[in-house]
Amino acid sequence: MVMKTSEESRPTERAAGIATPWPADIKMRAAGLDFYYGGKQALHTINLQVPTGRITALIGPSGCGKTTFLRILNRMYETVPHARPKGEVLLDGEDIFSLDVVGLRRRVGMVFQKPNPFPKSIFDNIAYGLRINGIRGKGTLADAVEKSLRRAALWEEVKDQLHKSAYAISGGQQQRLCIARALAVEPEVLLLDEPCSALDPIATAKIEELLFNLKDICTMVIVTHNMQQAARAADYTGFFLMGRLIEFNKTAVIFKTPARKETEDYITGRFG
Amino acid sequence: MSLRTGWRKIVNVVMLSLTGVCALFTVSALFFILGYLVYYGGKSLNWAFFVNLPAPVGEAGGGMANAIVGSGKLLLLASLLGVPIGFLGGVYLAEFGGRTFCFIVRYITDLLNGAPSIVMGIFAYTIIVIPMRHFSAFAGGMALGVMMIPIAVRTTEESLRAVPLVLREGALALGASKWKTVATVVVPAAIRGIVTGIMLTLARVAGETAPLLFTAFSNRFWSQGWNQPIASLPVMIYTYGLSAYDDWHRQAWAAGLVLLALVLAANIGARFVVSRGISFRRV
Amino acid sequence: MVDRARLSGRARQFMQKLRHGDEVAHLITLLAAASIIVVTVMLVYQLFINCALPRHKFGFEFFLGRTWDPVSGDFGALPFIYGTLVSSALALLLAVPLGVGAAIFLSELAPPRISNYLTFVIELLAAVPSVIYGVLGIFVLVPVLRTVVMPFLKHTLGFLPFFKGPIYGVSMLAGGVVLAIMIVPFIISVSREVLLAVPVEQREAALAVGATKWESTWQVVVPFARVGIMASVFLALARALGETMAVTMVIGNDPKINASLFAPAYSIAAVIANEFTEATGDLYLQALIELGLVLFLVTIVINGLARLVIIATTQKGATQG
Numbered sequence: 006m007v008m009k010t011s012e013e014s015r016p017t018e019r020a021a022g023i024a025t026p027w028p029a030d031i032k033m034r035a036a037g038l039d040f041y042y043g044g045k046q047a048l049h050t051i052n053l054q055v056p057t058g059r060i061t062a063l064i065g066p067s068g069c070g071k072t073t074f075l076r077i078l079n080r081m082y083e084t085v086p087h088a089r090p091k092g093e094v095l096l097d098g099e100d101i102f103s104l105d106v107v108g109l110r111r112r113v114g115m116v117f118q119k120p121n122p123f124p125k126s127i128f129d130n131i132a133y134g135l136r137i138n139g140i141r142g143k144g145t146l147a148d149a150v151e152k153s154l155r156r157a158a159l160w161e162e163v164k165d166q167l168h169k170s171a172y173a174i175s176g177g178q179q180q181r182l183c184i185a186r187a188l189a190v191e192p193e194v195l196l197l198d199e200p201c202s203a204l205d206p207i208a209t210a211k212i213e214e215l216l217f218n219l220k221d222i223c224t225m226v227i228v229t230h231n232m233q234q235a236a237r238a239a240d241y242t243g244f245f246l247m248g249r250l251i252e253f254n255k256t257a258v259i260f261k262t263p264a265r266k267e268t269e270d271y272i273t274g275r276f277g
Numbered sequence: 278m279s280l281r282t283g284w285r286k287i288v289n290v291v292m293l294s295l296t297g298v299c300a301l302f303t304v305s306a307l308f309f310i311l312g313y314l315v316y317y318g319g320k321s322l323n324w325a326f327f328v329n330l331p332a333p334v335g336e337a338g339g340g341m342a343n344a345i346v347g348s349g350k351l352l353l354l355a356s357l358l359g360v361p362i363g364f365l366g367g368v369y370l371a372e373f374g375g376r377t378f379c380f381i382v383r384y385i386t387d388l389l390n391g392a393p394s395i396v397m398g399i400f401a402y403t404i405i406v407i408p409m410r411h412f413s414a415f416a417g418g419m420a421l422g423v424m425m426i427p428i429a430v431r432t433t434e435e436s437l438r439a440v441p442l443v444l445r446e447g448a449l450a451l452g453a454s455k456w457k458t459v460a461t462v463v464v465p466a467a468i469r470g471i472v473t474g475i476m477l478t479l480a481r482v483a484g485e486t487a488p489l490l491f492t493a494f495s496n497r498f499w500s501q502g503w504n505q506p507i508a509s510l511p512v513m514i515y516t517y518g519l520s521a522y523d524d525w526h527r528q529a530w531a532a533g534l535v536l537l538a539l540v541l542a543a544n545i546g547a548r549f550v551v552s553r554g555i556s557f558r559r560v
Numbered sequence: 561m562v563d564r565a566r567l568s569g570r571a572r573q574f575m576q577k578l579r580h581g582d583e584v585a586h587l588i589t590l591l592a593a594a595s596i597i598v599v600t601v602m603l604v605y606q607l608f609i610n611c612a613l614p615r616h617k618f619g620f621e622f623f624l625g626r627t628w629d630p631v632s633g634d635f636g637a638l639p640f641i642y643g644t645l646v647s648s649a650l651a652l653l654l655a656v657p658l659g660v661g662a663a664i665f666l667s668e669l670a671p672p673r674i675s676n677y678l679t680f681v682i683e684l685l686a687a688v689p690s691v692i693y694g695v696l697g698i699f700v701l702v703p704v705l706r707t708v709v710m711p712f713l714k715h716t717l718g719f720l721p722f723f724k725g726p727i728y729g730v731s732m733l734a735g736g737v738v739l740a741i742m743i744v745p746f747i748i749s750v751s752r753e754v755l756l757a758v759p760v761e762q763r764e765a766a767l768a769v770g771a772t773k774w775e776s777t778w779q780v781v782v783p784f785a786r787v788g789i790m791a792s793v794f795l796a797l798a799r800a801l802g803e804t805m806a807v808t809m810v811i812g813n814d815p816k817i818n819a820s821l822f823a824p825a826y827s828i829a830a831v832i833a834n835e836f837t838e839a840t841g842d843l844y845l846q847a848l849i850e851l852g853l854v855l856f857l858v859t860i861v862i863n864g865l866a867r868l869v870i871i872a873t874t875q876k877g878a879t880q881g
Contacts, residue, residue, distance in 0.1 A: 011365050042494040079450060084442075105576040111452035121443040135460065183447070190451060293669060299661030300670070302745055304678055310696060365592030369594045373586045374593065382593045385600050385866070391795075391863035392800025392856055395829050396607070399852045402836075403606040423603075426596060456585035484689025487804040487829070487862075489834045511691045515805060518695040526699075533692050544687045544712035548680060 008236045009176050027098035031124045032057040032194060032224040033078060033113075038092035040073060040248075041086070051092075055194070060216060060225045062239035062256065064232060066271065069245040071228045074206070075196050078226065079113040080106050096194070111138070114192035120179035120248045122171035127163055130171050134190040151188055156183035158215040158223070160246060177208025184215070188223075195219070197227040201234065213238045232272065236260050311537070318534025321527035331497045331513075337524055341532055343499050344508040347414070348483060350500075351493060351509055355419025355425055360475055363429020367471075370430065371437035372459050390427035398422050398488035406492060412506040417493025421482040423466055428481065432474020436467035473547040480543035484536060486511035510536050604856070611850035613843050624851065628815040628831075630840070635847040637854070639815040643825040647807065648738025648800040650821070651743055656793055658740070659747030660782070663789075666748070667755035668777050677753060682829030686745040694809035697738045697832040700776045702810055705737070709848070710822055725820040728812065733821040735811035739803055743796040749863065752796065755781060787869060794866035798859045804829035 033055040040048035048070050055061050064073040073082070080101065082088040090275060094101045101109055121132050131150045140146065150167070154160035159181040162272075163174065171182060182198060195218075201209040216225060229235050235242050238257060243253040244267070252259060252268045253270060264270045279402075329340030370379050376427040401420035406412055440463050454527065464471070487493075494506035510532050517529035570805060577583050594745035614622055614635060625636015660755045662682070707731030713723045714727020758781050782789070828851045839845040 073425075081446060084446065084449065096388060103572060105578070105579075106573070107452050107454050107580055109452075110450055115446075115450035117443055117446065117450075121441075121447040123447065123462055133448070137451070137453050137457050152543060158305070187449075187451065245392065285772055285775070289774040292609075292774045292778070293665075296661040296669065297663035298677060299658050300665040300682075303658065303662050303748065304681050305687070307681055307688070310685075310688060310692065313700065314692070319707065337879055357751075362592050362595055365589045366596055369586075369589035369593040373589055378593075378817050381684060382596060385597050386861050387867055389596065389600050389603075391859055392603070392850075393804065393829055395802070395804045395832050395861055396603070396852050396856045398847055399610075399836075400603045400606055403601075403610050403849075421799070422600060426599070438809045454580035456580070459585070465608075480687065484687075484691070486689070486691045486835055490833055494837070511689060511805075514691050514695060515809075518691070518698060519809065529695055533695055536689060537692055538817060540687050540689060544684055557771060 007215035037092040041085040046079040059240040061241045062087035067246035070247040070248040115196045128167040153185040153189040157181045293336045307390025314534040316528035321531040344513045347508040350433045355421035359425025366430045367433025370434045395487040412494035414503045414507040420488035453527025487525035607853040608673035611846045614847040632715040640828040644827040653741030654740035655744045663751035690805040697810040721819040730812035732825040746796045750792030754863040791869040800828040
């Protein structure tokens with residue numbers, strides 16, 4: 006499945022009568038997005054565009070809403086009762102709230118903060134996503150597993166132990182396994198929620214490198230606490246504070262010449 | 278050291294020793310029961326016991342083959358009723374249910390659990406024995422099956438809840454629907470606890486006598502099929518134990534040993550399985 | 561803006577879920593859970609309608625009648641209620657000190673590994689089938705009572721009404737003792753957990769002012785865990801009330817009310833077990849069923865109270881139940 010670099014653009018469903026073509030260089034867009042946990046408003050009027058084929062980092066102090074926002078993009082908030090978004094989020098011009106959530110999650114994958122491999126073998130972990138989609142052929146699965154593991158820079162290390170338990174490998178390797186697992190279903194977007202926070206610097210470096218190499222095949226949005234990581238790895242950065250998106254721009258701009266004082270304070274470490 | 282302090286120290290030692298005595302007494306009760314049955318039951322345990330049918334009164338060489346098989350059949354019937362409802366009910370409580378309804382179901386399950394076993398026998402009697410006008414394995418199996426439900430529900434629910442949220446989220450994020458997540462990730466991860474729960478509840482109902490007294494009743498011969506009165510180990514122990522014949526007493530001991538050995542084996546085995554941790558090892 | 565679309569979105573989501581099988585799974589498991597409620601309701605209903613005859617004939621007098629005479633059709637439940645209550649009370653009297661004492665030992669004195677091992681062994685006692693307790697009761701307990709304990713009691717405390725009268729062996733006392741051994745594991749198990757949950761600071765506060773270990777345990781820790789221990793007693797009581805086989809094998813099965821513990825007695829569960837298959841006539845059978853209904857309701861109430869207590873105290877965080 007090849008990622009759609011849509012030459013054929015899709016009109017948004019909400020344009021007031023005027024069909025605005027969907028630009029090819031934007032993958033997802035949030036417009037006027039609010040988010041509520043019960044009565045409490047966690048996100049205020051987020052307007053953000055995720056560029057196609059790039060790595061976008063979301064930074065900000067704890068509790069600022071960046072993870073909340075990330076989890077809206079693949080509708081993972083639905084596991085929490087009383088969680089409600091208001092506003093618009095579009096994937097290639099389609100409203101994600103109308104899409105079949107299962108289909109959405111195949112297109113928008115997620116890697117979590119702590120590695121969470123299933124209690125199965127390495128092979129079965131990666132094949133899981135494929136199997137639930139009905140792909141069963143042994144040869145097809147084996148090829149797909151190898152492809153994903155190579156993309157996650159893990160193949161050489163585990164190719165001889167594919168049938169060992171996923172818990173038998175190190176934390177850093179498990180996280181790459183989770184990345185491989187997410188990549189196996191060939192998502193268009195990959196969401197990463199502080200993927201390196203539980204890992205040592207070497208494992209972190211490996212993951213940052215493989216993310217860079219993934220830009221050709223998917224768009225990435227990564228939430229991170231680590232500003233150096235954002236500066237190193239991301240093309241674009243968004244700064245969140247208290248449920249609002251304060252600033253969003255090319256990473257170089259955010260870090261060298263931030264437009265807002267709050268951004269500058271955070272970058273220079275005055276708080277957070 | 279004043280007199281008062283001395284007294285307090287004596288009291289301290291005496292009372293603490295007493296608590297030790299209490300614990301020792303209780304523990305030794307189990308060993309006594311076990312030892313008694315091993316001694317008296319072991320002496321009477323022979324091949325005939327396992328293979329022969331009960332002999333007429335006064336004749337030696339009788340056995341409890343039909344009771345052993347009968348207990349097996351009753352447990353099978355009970356499982357057919359208790360395991361699906363218990364398992365699926367537990368899945369509902371852990372995965373699908375809403376707050377109030379779940380609370381009601383849990384509360385009622387606990388109440389059902391505390392019901393005296395003889396009342397279950399009356400229940401099965403009114404539902405099956407009265408309409409059919411005779412005792413049967415069905416009735417006995419139903420009584421035992423209803424007794425299995427609460428424990429199966431509880432252990433299934435707890436085992437499922439113990440599976441970490443992140444595992445579920447991992448599956449959901451790959452585009453698995455909710456029921457697929459439960460069926461292919463959560464249940465396999467929890468399977469150890471679920472199976473031990475079922476083992477434990479089987480062990481419990483295997484030893485129950487009261488619900489069988491007027492449902493499955495008993496049988497000195499083989500019971501064909503499922504629609505006849507059927508012998509079972511606990512009822513035989515009861516009947517033989519109360520009788521006036523030494524030979525029957527000896528067989529009661531033997532049966533008691535067999536029953537106790539199975540029940541304890543199930544309980545100890547279950548503890549071992551669970552004590553390897555609710556670990557998320559390779560499934 | 562989007563909310564209007566979201567309303568039909570709910571319907572759309574439902575259709576999507578349906579396609580994925582989520583709604584079916586939800587329904588199947590819901591049916592299983594609901595069937596538990598249905599079974600319980602049916603249980604009460606069946607018990608109730610199947611004792612219509614004695615209910616109409618005796619009404620409330622059923623619970624006060626002292627005669628149980630199947631021949632003349634006179635059924636009074638009082639002897640069985642008496643037998644059940646007294647044997648259970650006796651069992652608690654014996655089991656609570658024993659159980660709480662052992663629980664104290666296991667939680668305060670024994671090193672953790674030994675404590676866990678011993679607790680495991682004690683919990684195995686709870687798994688022993690009732691009928692095995694019964695047979696051991698007949699062959700071991702009753703003779704011991706008859707030849708050693710009861711004569712001793714009669715000799716020393718024979719002036720009390722509890723220890724008068726002829727000694728048969730099978731008796732209220734035997735019933736109470738067997739029940740005590742059967743319910744002790746429940747008391748120990750729950751009480752130990754409750755005691756372990758008492759914060760270390762409580763013990764340390766007492767020891768710091770110079771209390772002995774016993775004083776700190778008895779005067780501080782146990783009272784702190786008081787409610788949880790009471791809940792365990794309730795649960796043990798419910799268990800004792802419903803216990804059938806062991807009791808019927810040692811209690812003597814005589815429907816009479818007697819102050820003496822040496823006299824044979826009868827419990828509700830025991831009379832049902834013994835006479836159900838021999839009951840001639842509907843009134844007889846239904847009288848037994850009415851007894852069953854009473855027993856069921858009483859155990860439900862006690863269990864219900866115990867659970868509420870446990871829920872309340874667990875939420876307060878004072879004890880762990």
